[in-house]
Amino acid sequence: IAGITQAPTSQILAAGRRMTLRCTQDMRHNAMYWYRQDLGLGLRLIHYSNTAGTTGKGEVPDGYSVSRANTDDFPLTLASAVPSQTSVYFCASSDRGGGNPDTQYFGPGTRLTVL
Amino acid sequence: GQNIDQPTEMTATEGAIVQINCTYQTSGFNGLFWYQQHAGEAPTFLSYNVLDGLEEKGRFSSFLSRSKGYSYLLLKELQMKDSASYLCASMDSNYQLIWGAGTKLIIKP
Numbered sequence: 001i002a003g004i005t006q007a008p009t010s011q012i013l014a015a016g017r018r019m020t021l022r023c024t025q026d027m028r029h030n031a032m033y034w035y036r037q038d039l040g041l042g043l044r045l046i047h048y049s050n051t052a053g054t055t056g057k058g059e060v061p062d063g064y065s066v067s068r069a070n071t072d073d074f075p076l077t078l079a080s081a082v083p084s085q086t087s088v089y090f091c092a093s094s095d096r097g098g099g100n101p102d103t104q105y106f107g108p109g110t111r112l113t114v115l
Numbered sequence: 116g117q118n119i120d121q122p123t124e125m126t127a128t129e130g131a132i133v134q135i136n137c138t139y140q141t142s143g144f145n146g147l148f149w150y151q152q153h154a155g156e157a158p159t160f161l162s163y164n165v166l167d168g169l170e171e172k173g174r175f176s177s178f179l180s181r182s183k184g185y186s187y188l189l190l191k192e193l194q195m196k197d198s199a200s201y202l203c204a205s206m207d208s209n210y211q212l213i214w215g216a217g218t219k220l221i222i223k224p
Contacts, residue, residue, distance in 0.1 A: 040216060041216055042119065042202070042204075042213075042214030042215050042216045042217065043158070043202070043204075043212075043214040044214075045211060045212075048211070058211070090157060090158070096210065101146055101148070101163040101165070101206075102145075102146075102206065102210055103148070103160050103163065104160070104212065105160070106157035106158050106159070107157060108156070108157050109156075109157055
């Protein structure tokens with residue numbers, strides 16, 4: 001059972017470049033999420049998707065876009081990376097509506113450095 | 116606004132008991148979560164409370180008081196492997212998690 005996988009594990013990126021972080025889950029969860037985690041701050045929600053075909057903006061969506069073409073995949077794209085997007089990015093999923101609690105399960109993370 | 120407060124860092128001794136407090140203020144409330152995060156790893160689910168009271172799960176227990184906007188995570192018989200950050204998160208009316216910055220727990224032998 002893989003759970004949630006993310007790729008790449010880490011990446012160094014030049015400012016202005018486009019980058020897609022990949023996230024795949026095999027738990028058939030309907031909801032998926034992208035967070036960034038910065039030192040001294042809590043996890044901050046970037047975008048989410050409650051079900052395939054729908055997406056929503058979280059707390060810090062600017063500079064990021066997502067798509068949810070199917071249940072399993074939820075890629076996050078940085079159209080033109082900036083140094084302030086240097087962070088650790090976590091993808092998560094949950095079985096929303098599957099009964100309490102709506103527990104989120106996390107992928108291993110992608111460490112992104114924008115120079 | 117929405118806010119989660121928890122101590123930045125705590126130190127405890129192996130074999131002892133430690134209590135990590137969390138206060139929350141969110142738009143609506145659909146439960147309080149605790150996660151454990153070892154350095155360089157992903158957060159992993161520990162506990163969930165939605166009703167007042169204590170939930171016990173092995174060496175870990177979590178308490179909730181909805182009227183006070185307060186929760187704590189209690190860790191007993193501390194082991195070195197419990198050295199990690201502990202994240203408190205409140206689920207708001209939109210079923211989104213609002214996260215605290217985490218409490219780094221250092222266990223000393």
